[in-house]
Amino acid sequence: MTLAQGTDLLLLDEPNNYFDPAPALDLPHLVDVLHADERVDLVAVFGPEHGFRGTAQAGGSEGTGRDPATGLPVYDTYGKSGQGLADVFTAAGVDTVVFDIQDVGARFYTYIWTLYDCMRAAALAGKAVVVLDRPNPVGGVRAAGPVLRRPYASFVGREPISLAHGMTAGELAGLFAGEFLRESGPAVRPVRLRVVRMTGWRRESFFDGTGLPWVPPSPNMPTPATALAYAGTCLLEGTNLSEGRGTATPFELVGAEGADRRWAEAADALGLPGVWFREAYFTPSFSKHSGRLCGGVRLIVHDREAFDPVRAGIGLLVTARRTWSGFAWRADHWIDRLTGSDRVRVMVDAGAGVEEIAADWAAELAGFAALREGYLLYP
Incomplete structure (x- = not known):
């Protein structure tokens, strides 16, 4: 996740086409790309769980410091949300938050909630959010699994979406803005959101269909x-x-x-x-x-x-x-x-089988599947 000052993000104006063949694949980090572009005033980098460079194990981060490649300050956002995160954005002097992180399609993979927290904090601080969309590596034809109930919300699930959501980060950003972040209260500005769409990705595509090499987004996600x-x-x-x-x-x-x-x-x-x-x-x-x-x-x-x-x-x-x-x-x-x-735990303890447990969440899943249809960006 990177933070850029100023709104002259011309680099991001064209669709993020991940699927054009090239004679040699160039895989620089987005921070390096933005830092080298004179049209972007990049002033800070923010690291989520696992850290900016993705080296920390689950439940950890890399801390705050400076990126040795660019000299930019790196802020640790893990564990920060709401006004606390908004204050960090303000102190860093940014105008636009650019989110570019690979998700894996599961509700409890925390990067999507980093996106959610950043969107909410950006609204509180009056900042804009740009999401550079990426493929859902496991496809996006269907949603699956139980839908979160709000009393059980945490950093592995802030809002009621299904366990396997079948959406991209850009689609989730639209869902968050349209369904959940409107509830932040009248004193909070609406989220100023822009999603830079991919071209070429279809919902039935798995990651090997993109032609891209897999770059592990966290230490225990190797392939x-x-x-x-x-x-x-x-x-x-x-x-x-x-x-x-x-x-x-x-x-x-x-x-x-x-x-x-x-x-x-x-x-x-x-x-x-x-x-x-x-x-x-x-x-x-x-x-x-x-x-x-x-x-x-x-x-x-x-x-x-x-x-x-x-x-x-x-x-x-x-x-x-x-x-x-x-x-x-x-x-x-x-x-x-x-x-x-608590439904899965209770039912497993009671001796229920797989289909009985799945039937218990079927109605809630159908409701979420219908809701997500309005936010899907790709065929």
């Missing part, structure tokens, strides 16, 4: 395949099971010390479309069960169009509880923040 599984397997953060952090394939490989082949067998027996569950063993180098041999499951997605990551994640929760005696929810009920209510 597009990780992003495909993430909306489901990240639910294991709400348990004592490892979600694969500390391995080469986080979120595709899950397990725990003491779990065994029965979990993979039970998960595969569910017959969920588009995915196979294979017995696996691994030793995480950090995070949960660090340095200990874990038994668990590797997800093998063989049909991306049919695969529903949220149902797969629910299936893993249901079968882990049935097959591993050591299964436990995190004591802080983090699973409720991730799923958006």
Whole structure:
């Protein structure tokens, strides 16, 4: 995320065409591009969770300092919102906030809420917001999973959208402005928002269809395949099971010390479309069960169009509880923040199956799917 002073952002006037072939692919950071352009007075850089350069692990940031490449001040925004973030924008002397961060399509991936917080803070401070849109790497044909209920709002979900939203950051920005940020109160100016659209991207496209190389947006998002599984397997953060952090394939490989082949067998027996569950063993180098041999499951997605990551994640929760005696929810009920209510936890504990749990959120999901239609920008 970068901040530019002044409104002469001519560099951004043309569509952000990610799909034009080129003889040599040039991948400079946006900060370097804007800093080198005489038409833009770039005065500061802001870093979200994971930091400006994306080096910090989950729940961390890189702090405040100076970018060695440009000499620009870098402000740490992680954990800041509302008037506090607005005050930072004002102190930095910016007029326009430019948002350019790759999302992965899941409600609890926090960059979209950094966008939301920046939009709200910009409205409070009287600043403009420009979003440089990027592909949703897992496609955008459908929304999936439970819709957040407001009593469970947090930084992994500020507003009632579905767990897998099927939208781009630019589309979400329009949704936020049109549905949620209008509620900020009469003293708050409307969000001055501009979305620079992509050309060439279609809703059925997965990331490998863009022709672009994958640049990991955070340390545990190494490949597009990780992003495909993430909306489901990240639910294991709400348990004592490892979600694969500390391995080469986080979120595709899950397990725990003491779990065994029965979990993979039970998960595969569910017959969920588009995915196979294979017995696996691994030793995480950090995070949960660090340095200990874990038994668990590797997800093998063989049909991306049919695969529903949220149902797969629910299936893993249901079968882990049935097959591993050591299964436990995190004591802080983090699973409720991730799923958006206590319903999944309560139903899993009651012995409900995947389809019964999915049926419980069906009406709310249909409502969100209808709402999002008015904000979609791409065919």
